Amino acid sequence: MWSINGVKYADAEPLQFKYGERLRITFVNDTMMNHPMHLHGMWSDLETGDPHSIPRKHTVIVQPGSKISYLVTADAMGNWAFHCHLLYHMLGMFRKVVVS
Numbered sequence: 001m002w003s004i005n006g007v008k009y010a011d012a013e014p015l016q017f018k019y020g021e022r023l024r025i026t027f028v029n030d031t032m033m034n035h036p037m038h039l040h041g042m043w044s045d046l047e048t049g050d051p052h053s054i055p056r057k058h059t060v061i062v063q064p065g066s067k068i069s070y071l072v073t074a075d076a077m078g079n080w081a082f083h084c085h086l087l088y089h090m091l092g093m094f095r096k097v098v099v100s
């Protein structure tokens with residue numbers, strides 16, 4: 001079973017974002033597969049180390065053995081999906097995001 005932080009979706013609490021806050025999401029991929037992580041409803045501003053080069057993404061590929069981070073402004077109220085785009089990972093690698 002795939003998971004995020006060792007917890008599969010069925011056992012996970014929703015992630016709570018405060019409306020208007022700017023937050024950093026960091027992924028550490030300790031698996032041997034790519035994980036294209038898709039946060040719905042908000043942009044993911046990929047941190048590249050260069051403040052002049054910040055790609056805006058919906059889906060960010062987290063490569064094997066890598067650590068990446070991106071910044072999100074929680075500017076969309078409501079419930080959103082946040083998941084790995086590989087269908088057979090999605091059961092575990094899925095979270096509900098609540099912006100309120």
Ligand SMILES: [Cu+2]
Nearest residue numbers: 035084086089
């Ligand atoms: Cu995955």
